[in-house]
Amino acid sequence: MKEVLEIKNVAKTYQAKNGELEAIRDVSFSVKDGEFVSIIGPSGCGKSTLLSIIAGLEKRTAGEVIIDGESVDKISDKIGYMLQKDSLLEWRTVYNNVLFGLEIRKNKNEENKAYANELLKKYHLEEFKTKYPSQLSGGMRQRVALIRTLAVKPKILLLDEAFSALDYQTRLMVTKDIYKILKNEKITTIMVTHDISEAISMSDRVIVLTKRPTTVKKIYDINFEIENRDPLNCRKSHKFSEYFDCLWKELDVHG
Amino acid sequence: MDKNISNDRKKYLRKMKTNKIAVFMTQITIVIGFIILWEVLANIGIIDSFITSQPSRILNTFMNLSQNDLLEHLGVTCLETIIGFVSGTILGIIIAILLWWSKFLAKVAEPFLVILNSLPKIALGPVIIIWVGAGMEAIIVMALSISLIVTVLEILNGFLNTDKELLQMAKTFNASKLQILTKVVIPANISTFINSLKINIGLSLVGVISGEFLVSKAGLGYLIVYGGQVFQLDLVMTSVIILAIVAAIMYQSVVILGKIVIKGQK
16 A cells, blocks of 8 residues: 655644744655554654644745645645534535535535535435534534535544543444445544544554654554454454553653 | 424423513513603602703604704704714724734734723824814824724734634645635634624713714714703703614614624534
């Protein structure tokens, strides 16, 4: 499989009134087409910053981000970004929320609308098209937000703690739903999370970062050898707890 | 409505309803009681109706609206208020948008806005009269000066407090500043606009009446001052009551407009 994303020696230093802060020292990794990669690390280690840099929302101080062979340093059309909150616009219907990205990118043509409709239908939201976000459950809202992001046909999806605002039950269901959607649509995904089990249950690889100033500590291949893998049946596998122990030690929370 | 509501629910609903009626009845009783007391005390001479007027005389003055040009004065005041209100709102929104657009401009303007906001605008009365002339224009400018700064601050504050996550979300789609303004910030602030309209209508009326106190030859404010000077308290009281009614109607219209806009947005 070819690599769709390459991060080369990315660094980030923040300037503030009271001095400099070296958030990211040197991070390099690459992601293959269709892969699901999670990034975990101690809190405050600059995981989200890294994601913002990949998305082009924040400027990096050094290094390179290469998407599909092209070096990128602004917001790329090939990237979809999903944040912790669903950020649905309460005054728009579900359907108009889904079309928001297309509207902003001035791509609201019939073909793309048809694709958005197809996604809504496929993921059981068609009957809620004319409803408003306040009438939906947390899990449904998150799915609408995902479809809004997918409607612009990104090659790479970035998830920034995208499920942490949900309660545990909903979260398990939503991760399962979203995992299926992403695998179906063959979307390359990079997820930042602080939840080790979420990372293990969804990812093909887990990248562990160090404390600030951040570097890559280790990269784990996750392989459950389960047919029809989904985040729920992974959690039942005996390998799950092995991976969990490894990553837990790696994070070294008390250190 | 669901017909199978429990007895507890029925009791609760009934209690809510009786409570509502009780509040309303008490309010009505206070008003009627006050009017009757005023009339009776004036009739038996405990209070001097020459300086307090009395309900029957107010009603008389009110009935002879056309004789004392009340309607014309009312029209002038309403017109001035509406012009001041509309121009204050539109200008306020435009200035707020400019300040939202440019952080530099907002920082530069901040101390000026703070000072202008705390300055009692009525102190500008003489300046306004000299600059724009002692007429309707001066009154409208007065209304504008009272409502404008508050509008700018209120709306700018709403704009700046728009949910950061929504802005971030729009940015992930590479939204331009204009798109963020028109598709996120403005629609997210409809309730801010309506609140500022509610404050504005009251302030415009304050500006108009104080402007009329200073310069005018017509309007309810003029009538109140004139009535005071010639010791016609009937005229003063009638004008004040009409003013209260006008203010209430204008405020309610804004409230209803707000409800329609919010419904229309959905």
